[in-house]
Amino acid sequence: MAESGAQHHGIRILGPEQPGSERILCSDALLLLAELTRRFRARRNELMTLRAQRQLKIDAGAMPGFLPETADIRKKEWQILGIPSDLQDRRVEITGPVERKMVINALNADVKVFMADFEDSLAPAWDKVVQGQVNLADAVRGEIDFVHPDSGKAYTLREDPAVLICRVRGLHLDESHLELDGEPIPGALVDFALYFFHNHEALLAKGSGPYFYIPKLQSHLEARWWAEVFAFAEERYALQPGTIKVTCLIETLPAVFEMDEILYELRNNIVGLNCGRWDYIFSYIKTLRNHPDRVLPDRQAVTMDKPFLNAYSRLLIKTCHKRGALAMGGMAAFIPAKDPEQQALVLQKVTKDKELEAHNGHDGTWIAHPGLAETAMAVMDRYLGDRPNQLHVTREEDPPITAEELLEPCEGQATEAGMRANIRIAVQYMEAWISGNGCVPIYGLMEDAATAEISRASIWQWIRHGTVLDNGKLVTKALFEQMLTEELAVVRGEVGAQRYDQGRFDEAANLFRSLTCAEQLTDFLTLPGYEILTESTRMDNRT
Incomplete structure (x- = not known):
C-alpha cells in the first residue's frame, strides 16, 4: 500500500517506498x-493569500501594529485552559531533527523536554520525513535503539527520558510526495496527522499526551485554523x-502584535509561547524590507539585549503570564568547543544569554547541544529554585510596551567581515540542506534554516538599501559576486578539495546568488531549496 504511486482514500504516494513506510x-x-x-x-491557502496581502501593505509604507479590532481580547480577563503536569x-x-541517534541522545540529555523537529533543523527529504515518524513512534513506546554503522557504538533510551514535543512544518510548506485530488498536501498536516494518529493513545496511556510546537504563525487567524484542526482530531477520536x-x-514580526489573540484562539490547547529569536530577526528584515530606516547590522551584533528584541522578550513574558501560559526563551546555538579557552568563552556566552532570559522571567530556554545542558540548567535552577516555572513573574509593573519599541531600529555596523561570514555560513548551510541535512555545525554554532535565512536576507537588504x-x-550585487567567488575559495580550503568537489557547493552558490540578487526578497530559502531536494528524490526514484 505504501509503495510509490499507491493511492488510498484519494491520497497518492509519490515518494519511493521507505523502510517503515508501510507502518507509517x-x-x-x-x-x-x-x-x-x-x-x-x-x-490554509486563503491564509497564505492574506499573508501576501498584508505584506504588500507594509511594502507600500504601512507599519505593523496592534489590531484595533481585537482590542477587547487584549483588555478582557481570561485564562488558558491549563497546563498538564509533565509540561509544568x-x-x-x-531541539534537533528527528534522526534516530539524535532522538535518543536528546531524550537522554539532562533536560526537561526534547523538541523533535520536522521544521527548521530538518531538510524534509522523503526518507527523512517517513523515518522521522518511525523514530518518534519507537521513542514514544520506549523501543528506539541505534547502532552506529562505523563505530558499532550502541545507543539506547534511558528509563526516564525527557518529555517529547513534535514540531511540525510551517503552513507555507507543502509535502510534494503526497497528493490529494492532484494537489500537494500541506506539510504541517502531514506531520501533525501522522504523529498524532500513531502516538496519541500510547502517550496518554503513560501519563503524557500529544504535544506539538507550531512554527511561524503570522496571525491569530492562523492560530484559529490550528485550533479547528485540533478540535476536529479530538472529536474524531473521542x-x-x-x-x-x-x-x-512567536518568530514573526506580525505575530508579536497578536500574542494575546493567538493565546485566545488556542486557549483550549495552548500551554505557552516561545521566543523564536533567529526567525524573528529574519522576519524583522523580511517584513520591513522596503523600509530603509530599519536595516539591521551584522547578525552577530543583533543580540537579545538590543531594545527591540528585549521588548519582544518582555512583552511575551507579560502576555503569557497574565493568561496562565508559559513563556519560553530562545535558542543558544553554540556547540561545545574542544579547545579549553574557547570552551570557557562558549559557556560564558551561554550563561550570559540564559541569565538575561531568566531575569526577564522566562520559564525555560532552548539549547541545541547536550553539552550545554548543565550550563543552561544551572542558570535556570538559580532563578526557579523549587518552583517549576516563573508564572509568578507578572511584569505588571512594566510600562506598556509600544509598537514603536517593538519596531525600533537596531544600532550597529554592517562590516565586511560580517558580510563574508554570512556568505560562508549561508553557502555551507544551503549545500548541506539540499543534500538532505538541515542541522549543521558551522564555526562553533549549530546552524539551521533560521540562521541561514538571516545571513542571506541581510545581504539582500544591504544591497537593496545601499548599505556602506x-x-x-x-x-x-557586484561586490557580493566578488565576495562570493572569494569566499567559495575559502570554504574549499576549509572543507578540503575532495569534500568540496564531491559536494553540492556550486549548486548552493547558485541558489544563494539567485536569492540574494533577486529584485524581490524570497519568502523562504527552503521553498526553492525544496525543489532541488525533491528533484534529487525523483532522480533517485528513476534510478
Whole structure:
C-alpha cells in the first residue's frame, strides 16, 4: 500500500517506498490525513493569500501594529485552559531533527523536554520525513535503539527520558510526495496527522499526551485554523477537548502584535509561547524590507539585549503570564568547543544569554547541544529554585510596551567581515540542506534554516538599501559576486578539495546568488531549496 504511486482514500504516494513506510502510511493514518486535508487545505491557502496581502501593505509604507479590532481580547480577563503536569517544568529544552541517534541522545540529555523537529533543523527529504515518524513512534513506546554503522557504538533510551514535543512544518510548506485530488498536501498536516494518529493513545496511556510546537504563525487567524484542526482530531477520536497541547513560536514580526489573540484562539490547547529569536530577526528584515530606516547590522551584533528584541522578550513574558501560559526563551546555538579557552568563552556566552532570559522571567530556554545542558540548567535552577516555572513573574509593573519599541531600529555596523561570514555560513548551510541535512555545525554554532535565512536576507537588504560597510565599501550585487567567488575559495580550503568537489557547493552558490540578487526578497530559502531536494528524490526514484 505504501509503495510509490499507491493511492488510498484519494491520497497518492509519490515518494519511493521507505523502510517503515508501510507502518507509517497505513490506511487509517492516511484516512485521517485525507479528512484533514479536505476540510482544512482550502482555508490554509486563503491564509497564505492574506499573508501576501498584508505584506504588500507594509511594502507600500504601512507599519505593523496592534489590531484595533481585537482590542477587547487584549483588555478582557481570561485564562488558558491549563497546563498538564509533565509540561509544568520546562526549564531547559533541547531541539534537533528527528534522526534516530539524535532522538535518543536528546531524550537522554539532562533536560526537561526534547523538541523533535520536522521544521527548521530538518531538510524534509522523503526518507527523512517517513523515518522521522518511525523514530518518534519507537521513542514514544520506549523501543528506539541505534547502532552506529562505523563505530558499532550502541545507543539506547534511558528509563526516564525527557518529555517529547513534535514540531511540525510551517503552513507555507507543502509535502510534494503526497497528493490529494492532484494537489500537494500541506506539510504541517502531514506531520501533525501522522504523529498524532500513531502516538496519541500510547502517550496518554503513560501519563503524557500529544504535544506539538507550531512554527511561524503570522496571525491569530492562523492560530484559529490550528485550533479547528485540533478540535476536529479530538472529536474524531473521542478525546476530551484540550487533550492536544501546543506551544506556539512567536518568530514573526506580525505575530508579536497578536500574542494575546493567538493565546485566545488556542486557549483550549495552548500551554505557552516561545521566543523564536533567529526567525524573528529574519522576519524583522523580511517584513520591513522596503523600509530603509530599519536595516539591521551584522547578525552577530543583533543580540537579545538590543531594545527591540528585549521588548519582544518582555512583552511575551507579560502576555503569557497574565493568561496562565508559559513563556519560553530562545535558542543558544553554540556547540561545545574542544579547545579549553574557547570552551570557557562558549559557556560564558551561554550563561550570559540564559541569565538575561531568566531575569526577564522566562520559564525555560532552548539549547541545541547536550553539552550545554548543565550550563543552561544551572542558570535556570538559580532563578526557579523549587518552583517549576516563573508564572509568578507578572511584569505588571512594566510600562506598556509600544509598537514603536517593538519596531525600533537596531544600532550597529554592517562590516565586511560580517558580510563574508554570512556568505560562508549561508553557502555551507544551503549545500548541506539540499543534500538532505538541515542541522549543521558551522564555526562553533549549530546552524539551521533560521540562521541561514538571516545571513542571506541581510545581504539582500544591504544591497537593496545601499548599505556602506565599515571599510567604506558600498554593498552592491557586484561586490557580493566578488565576495562570493572569494569566499567559495575559502570554504574549499576549509572543507578540503575532495569534500568540496564531491559536494553540492556550486549548486548552493547558485541558489544563494539567485536569492540574494533577486529584485524581490524570497519568502523562504527552503521553498526553492525544496525543489532541488525533491528533484534529487525523483532522480533517485528513476534510478
